[in-house]
Amino acid sequence: LISAEKTISQSTSFAICDVNMNLRIATIIYQWVVWLGAVVFTFRLRNIQSSFNEFYESLAIFVIATLMIIETSVANFVFKYYPLKKNLRMEKTLVDTLATNIIIWLIIAQPVFNCLFNRRKYEAEWLGKLTKDGHKKEYDISSGQHGLSTAYAKMTNSHFQEPQLNYSSSDGIDPAYYGNGSHYDATAFAGDTTLHNPEVYIDQDGIPISLCTNPNIHRPAVNMPLALNGGNDDNGEGRRVI
Known part of the structure; x- marks a missing residue:
């Protein structure tokens, strides 16, 4: 042309x-x-x-x-x-x-x-920045005893080898489930506003659905007593439950 x-x-x-x-x-x-x-x-x-x-x-x-x-x-x-x-x-x-x-x-x-x-520190800083900017829901960021976590930012060298629980806006934990046992860390969930939801959905074992996939919380052994209100530190397996 x-x-x-x-x-x-x-x-x-x-x-x-x-x-x-x-x-x-x-x-x-x-x-x-x-x-x-x-x-x-x-x-x-x-x-x-x-x-x-x-x-x-x-x-x-x-x-x-x-x-x-x-x-x-x-x-x-x-x-x-x-x-x-x-x-x-x-x-x-x-x-x-x-x-x-x-x-x-x-x-x-x-x-x-x-x-x-510098994986773990960088991940924590990045998730903290996303949370501060109001992107917690969009990136499915959750809070736990190990800090902030999301399925979109898994690090394979984490000290727990599974992703933490990702809370949604409909999940929550009723204050009645907050025990005073030594297993309960009050600071782990204190800063997470998504947890303070009046609706609590539980499974057949009485465990809140929002906690079922959390690798840091274990189900009790079969036929062992479970005290959701006060906690039970002796579940026969050397692990603590809520």
């Missing part, structure tokens, strides 16, 4: 592609418009919730992208035939490669490092 002379043509004499100057100008202007639009949107989103706020990372990326476009502009307008010079070709390739990798690692470096060397 468009002749090669107005876009890109191949030079048989030098075995390179010759890019029309008008096309070069148009593509570089387009890059400037895209990145300027990106920085405007980034600035307008600077005050979003901290869980998803990447304002400073985005600014750093914009600075790198700006330097890349300046370098590209100089290469195309000042050194029109830079592909003919080996040192200029190498410089252009090296700059583009380094800039691209730096942009990627600006985003993933911290999560990758913490997931490799």
Whole structure:
């Protein structure tokens, strides 16, 4: 549809592609418009919730992208035939490669490092940030004696090898079930507003459904007494129950 002379043509004499100057100008202007639009949107989103706020990372990326476009502009307008010079070709390739990798690692470096060397603390900080920003329900975050947990952020090196219970908004524990036995940790559930629900759903054994899948709570041995109100520390298995 468009002749090669107005876009890109191949030079048989030098075995390179010759890019029309008008096309070069148009593509570089387009890059400037895209990145300027990106920085405007980034600035307008600077005050979003901290869980998803990447304002400073985005600014750093914009600075790198700006330097890349300046370098590209100089290469195309000042050194029109830079592909003919080996040192200029190498410089252009090296700059583009380094800039691209730096942009990627600006985003993933911290999560990758913490997931490799600081898993439990990083998970707790991340879940705490999600909870603070009001995303507890969306990410099914639950509270327990080991802190915050969610099925979406399981860590295989956890000191309990199963995901903690994920409470929903309809699950709850009636205060009548809060015993005073040594098995009960009052601080484990004190800060979880989803637990203070007037409705309590129990299974056939009288255990609240919201606790049935919690790996930290065990069912009593068969025919052993179960005191939900006061607790029973001696269930014959060396484990504590509620």
